[in-house]
Amino acid sequence: MNDEFLGMRAVQEGAEDYLLKSEITGHLIYRAAQYAAERHRSRAREAVLAVEEALLNETRTLMEIMRDPVVAIGRTGKIIEANEAALKVTGLQRDKLAGTDFPGCFTATEKARERCQQLFVQGSFSDYPLTIRHQDGRLTDVLCNAAAYRDGRGKVLGALAVLRSMPASNSMPVHRARRVSSDPSEAAPLRVLLVEDNMADADFIREVFSDRPHQMHHVMRIADALACVAAQETDLILLDLSLPDASGLEGLRIIRDAVPGLPVVVLTGSSDDTLTTLALKEGAEDFLLKSEITEKLIHRTVRYAVERRCSREQEKQLAVEQAARAESERMNQAKDRFLAVLAHELRNPLAPLHFALEILQRPGAGESALKQARHSMRRQVTQLARLVDDLVDVGRINSNKLNLHTERISVARIVNAAVEAAMPELNKSGHELRVSAPSPDVHIVADGDRVIQVLTNLLNNAAKFTPAGGTISIGATLEESEVLIHVRDTGVGFDPAASSYLFEMFYQERRVTPASGLGIGLALARQLVELHGGTISATSPGKGLGAEFVVRLPVGLASSAPEKATAPSSAPPTSCMRVLIVDDNEDAAHFVALYVKALGHEPRVAHEASAALAIAHEFQPQIALLDIGLPGMDGYELATQLRKAPFGRQLCLAALTGWGQTQDRHRAAEAGFDCYFTKPMEPVKLREFLDSVSAGLVSGTPRA
Structure with a gap:
């Protein structure tokens, strides 16, 4: 009794374990040494976890900045971390929310679970x-x-979910081992399931456990064991290898497959x-020979089995x-690079x-200089417009608001149009372009x-990352039910290991200058291709060896859909039109008016809604170009008021605005707009629109 007391005091003072000399056997001393080393490693891991917890606190701080509920979800669907907003919306405490089944937080649990599986x-x-x-x-x-x-x-590790307020399972649970103390005086009771069909052996083991605070449940068959584990929490199973419904290692395999993670x-x-x-290789934590079982040995075996499993988890x-x-950290660095490059790309023009x-x-500037200046301004404005369009497209795709307008179209026509659009960039560096277009009969x-x-x-991209005088090729082939379009270059190439990241947002592997683009082009290309049900891939033998996409x-159903005929680009104007231009950007309104006048029409300008209404009643416009984001009364309300006028x-x-989402277009239609244009509106489109109205091809919709 005194020896036992001294042994426990020794553990409290820092000893890993204790042995009574009178009870020492080779098997016992081997296990004691093994488990002491394991506990030492466990404490070292706990120290690492403490450091990790400090870093996790920084992540929590970032999550708390967000007003919406944010939760981090593990691969199994369990909640790992949540911000204060998530705690408020669920009504749970932080220690109770962590580890909670995320789909189980919703009324449609199975629907949420299926969505989570699709997410991964x-x-x-x-x-x-x-x-x-x-x-x-x-x-x-x-x-x-x-x-x-x-x-x-x-490999997917987990996910972050944001829950925003909406405007006006019968499967076997996966058990996790509880963390147990290595100090016998602080050991928490364990919930042990004994699976043993020999009643004498079962009675002996239950008697051994009777003087300890552990909870033990006894069954005699594997089927009963599975039912018991499904119904109640279990920390460990003591499994006999000879049972009526499973002999040898069969029972162990059934338990392991049904409840992974249970020691x-x-x-x-x-x-x-x-x-x-073989039992240990099949996943058993340990084994006990029935002939050698002692009270001390079985208690240590049980507790150390649970502890080892916990340590591995x-x-x-x-x-x-x-x-x-x-x-x-990698994504944060990529986003930082993106913001820096975005600033550069916006400043560049x-x-x-x-x-x-x-x-x-300059009064004395020659015609040649003026012509070059005009061409330069056109190039820079086009580049800025392309940059904004890419950013808008990414936003639309990410919010599932980009709609495809499909038609039966010749692949050769697509390839030739892409080549024509890219020629300025290709010619700038003197690249040789080789085009291998398919037969005009190949359609998609x-x-x-x-x-x-x-x-x-x-x-x-190929032109940008290929040194001057390089070779770029584009071609297409038909393979059964797919069309393959390849673009090859002799440029800087990339590390083959980067192919899995190349199409991620903000990622830039083939950087040749401090700012080689935003890093969204390939991500946008992949998303557009996937919207068509296709795929895009990239390969390179290595840096400096070119690349192929x-x-x-x-x-x-290309054979059943007729190819749309190309409509005339515009109709010749037939008469002078009265055009009201309303925009709070005075420069924009002024230059649009100058352009409209240069086209032979009569413009009037207003910078806010009340002035526009006054001018309209006197001017009686046939066309009105309205900015949506006006001060005071916005463009939607102004459109409604104009429709009520006798001439309305x-x-x-026509709505002319920087807002281009689907819901914006729907709202414009409801307000009475006939056409919708997003800024910056290209002059050629404005001319085509005015010509179409003048020719009667586009007209105001009569309102009752």
Whole structure:
């Protein structure tokens, strides 16, 4: 009794374990040494976890900045971390929320679970409607936006989900071992399931456990064991290897497959080392020979089995967290680069625009200089417009608001149009372009403009990353039900290991200058191709050895859909039109008016709604170009007021705005607009619109 007391005091003072000399056996001393070393490693891991926890606190701080509920979800669907807003919306405490089944927070649990599974396959989803079930029974409708995060090899580790307030399972549970103290005086009771059909052995083991605070449940068959584990929490299974419904290692395999993560110690009456070795390889934590079982040995075996399993889970969790943090840091660095490059790309056109304006203002500037200045300004404005269009397209795709307008179209026509669009960039560096267009008879069903956008992007990319005088080729072939379009270059190439990141947002592998683009072009290309049900891939033998990009698109029902005829670009004007221009940007309104007047029409300008209404009643316009974001009364309300005027029924209303989302277009239609244009509006489009109205091809919609 005194020896036992001294042993426990020794553990409290820092000893890893204690042995009574009178009870020492080779088997016992081997296990004591093994478990002491394991506990030492466990404490070292705990120290690492403490450091990781400090870093996790920084992540929590960033999550707390967001007002919407944000949760981090593990690969199994369990909540890893949540911000304060998430705690408020669920009504749970932080220690109770962590580890909670994320789909289980919603009324449609299975629907949410299916969506989570799709998330880990597809990578993200947006605005998915769900209803949160609060602890007090209240319900809240939310829109869930989620994105998966990956490790360095592209493997999905988990996801971040944002829950925004919506405007006016019968499967076997996966058990996790509880963390147990290595100090016997602080050991928490364990919930042990004994699976043993020999009643004498079962009675002995239950008697051994009777003087300890552990909870033990006894069954005699594997089927009963599975039912018991499904119904109640279990920390460990003591499993006999000879049962009525499973003999040998069969029962162990059934338990392991049904409840992964639950520690199992096998019981055997055989001293065959081969059987016990196989049991350990099959996933058993340890084994006990029935003939050698003592009270002290079985208690240590049980507790150390649970502790070892817990330690392994901590190691796995540590690896997952480290990978997630590394991925988060990589994405943060990419976003920082993106913001820096965005600033550069926006500033870049300003210098030539400033100098071109100075040349235009100089009285003595020759016609050649003026012509060059005008061409330079056109190039820079086009580049800025392309940059904004790419950013808008990415936003539309990410919010599932980009619609494809498909038609039966010739692949040769797509390739030739992309080549024509990319020629300025290709000619700038003197590249040799080789085109291998397919037969005009090869067609696909696709949004031609979007596919041309993808190929133009790839050609411009090839021109950008190929030294002057290089060779670039584009070609297309038909392979069964797919069209393959490849773009090759002799440029700087890339590390083959980077192919998995190349199409990610903000990623730039083939950087040749401090700012080689935003790093969204390839990501946008991939998203557009995937919207068509196709794929895009990139290969390179290595840096300096060129690259090849291959776009695969399904042919679709090309044989049954007629190719749309190309409509005339515009109609010749037949009469002078009265045009009202309303925009609070005075420069924009002034130059649009000058252009309209140069086209032979009569313009009037207003910079706010009340002035526009006054001018309209006197001017009686036939066409009104209205900015939406006006001060005071916005463009929607102004359109409604103009429609009520005597001249408003036949008035052709066109919205001219920087807002280009689908809902903006719907709202404009409801307000009475006949046409919708997003800024910056190209002069040629404005001319075509005015000519069409003048020729009667576009007219105001009569309103009752």
